[in-house]
Amino acid sequence: MKNFSRNFLSIKAFYLAFSCCILAFSACAGDTTKVAFVSGLQPNDNGLILPAGFKATTFAEGLGRARHIAVTSDGVVFVKLAKLKDGKGIYRLQDTNGDGKADLVTGFGDFTGTGMTVRNGYLYASSDVAVYRYRLDDRNKVVNPDQPENIVTGLLARGEHEAKAITLDYDGNLYVNIGAYSNSCQVVDRTKGSPGMRPCPVLDSAAGIWKFKADKPGQTYADGVHYATGLRNVVGLDWNKTTNTLFVMQHGRDQLHDLFPDIYDTKQSAELPAECMYELHQGSNCGWPYIYYDEFQHKKILAPEFGGDSKKTAGEDAQDPVIAFPGHLAPNGLLFYTGDQFPAKYKNGAFIAFHGSWNRAPEHQKGFFVVFVPFKDGKPSGEWEVFADNFSGSPALTASGRAQHRPCGLAQGPDGSIYVTDDTKGTVWKISYNK
């Protein structure tokens, strides 16, 4: 007991120091983003820092590059891996005794990838070039683990933004991200002095969301409907039941300072552009590569490759974001919370897993947390706040980017708990609320 309270105290002391660091750095970095960063968050006994009343259990560990995650109506968890573990690319995790930890773990599937979702007795999984599905029996066991149906094959993957994040609507459609094989559509990618291409040829076959039939095997890339365009890369996406629309999180462009040192200093380059949430409809255009969103000026700014100077606005035909977050935080998971377990303010709001930045160097890295945005009637109804923090292990590991864990996938369980994956070590946390 004594030991416990001492431990607890030191965690508190650490946390105080942590808040001070944040304060110090944001003060001199002129960080104007309004963030309820520390208020109300408390350390959990496995290292995560959560709001009062929430508790995280380590549901599973050691899965390696655990990407997206899906939970069935009876609480069976499936995780997609970006690197095979013991030759398997999907893991089925079951907690048979209800202690918050998976005790029945089986692997199947010989391909790596990111996408994972479950609907109507099927598990959907994506590689970087295809979407498959597996039939589940009435106990959510995979019927034929070695022979999934090919739903879509031949998707484009050119080595950059190749992860195929997927989600489904409730009318039998499958939405697939085809990321841009480019940072900002220069003639020579990521090369100083190379001009932007207008029209950008990447937009014809990538940098958007493609829509397929969820229950029709044998579709090819060409069968897809080009649903939305001007999205550089989307990893976090979810269907919003309140609005009956698709919401996505875009990974904004990199390297403003590297490519245009005369226009952007390293600090501006670390903060810009915003990571944006968009609500999509058939035909939506979010503006990449011609513009990016500046959350300080609250404007769509002409990209420097296309003649921009950090102030000129453009993209009148492009949508505005639903909400904008600081640059380079890498949103990899999006979940609209529909459960009843969490306090009322969380209902229908958005959880976003931020993988954490790399493109803020030489400034300090940032992210490695799960944030929450309250929603009312399908629109944000307040500021975003950090919900679960310290995945990195410490403020120093956040700053250096050498995070111990990087949040990636999010899913909601039937009891209203949420699950978070980490694609550095392959930890899966289950976060519950218990007054």
Next chain:
Amino acid sequence: MTKTLGISFSAILLIVACGLLSLTNKSFPPIQKNGPVQNVSGLKVSIERGKKVYAEQCLSCHQVDALGVSGMTPPLVKTKWVLGDKTTLVQIVLKGLTGEIEIDGDTFHNVMAPHSELTDQQIADVLTYVRNSFGNKARAISAAEVKVIRAKTK
């Protein structure tokens, strides 16, 4: 008590942090185009200049500690490219690199842009710096060597 402690603590941190930030924000002096790099003090000078080239040209992708970014950008620590054949290494900087590469079972597939606009001396310096930092130990590369490799790379 805790409150005052916290406040003074953050004040100190603020000062330290701002100091650090202003240090990293300092602009770099221009790099000399020519200069001997073969002798020991020449090596030191080349490493010094190379450090600045690294900060401006490589750091944002390969990171401050040269350990790269998992799944995207490879480390520059004891890889076969960094420690290996000079021609291949110089050509990676001149022409860039795309496609998937594997280092210790981890794959990387982001894009490394060409850096052919750097002078022979800058390339020699940055590679000499990388080959003698971050736990690496390998022979220096001279501007003359880069010049020869550049000529046959075109």
